[in-house]
Amino acid sequence: MNVARLRCLKCGRSFRPDESQLTCPSRNPGGLLEAEYDYAAIARSSDRDALAANPHHRRSP
Numbered sequence: 001m002n003v004a005r006l007r008c009l010k011c012g013r014s015f016r017p018d019e020s021q022l023t024c025p026s027r028n029p030g031g032l033l034e035a036e037y038d039y040a041a042i043a044r045s046s047d048r049d050a051l052a053a054n055p056h057h058r059r060s061p
């Protein structure tokens with residue numbers, strides 16, 4: 001899903017997305033981890049999807 005990293009809402013630590021966990025391990029209780037998405041990759045893939053769905057899109061005069 002193009003998650004670039006997970007960031008703790010409390011302390012700001014960031015984690016690799018493959019450490020799939022929901023809360024920060026650094027404190028008790030830990031903060032929720034917020035997913036930060038790779039928006040560039042999402043934009044690239046949605047461009048590709050849009051082109052696939054509308055193959056004539058860029059050919060219109």
Ligand SMILES: [Zn+2]
Binds near residue numbers: 011012031
């Ligand atoms: Zn934290």
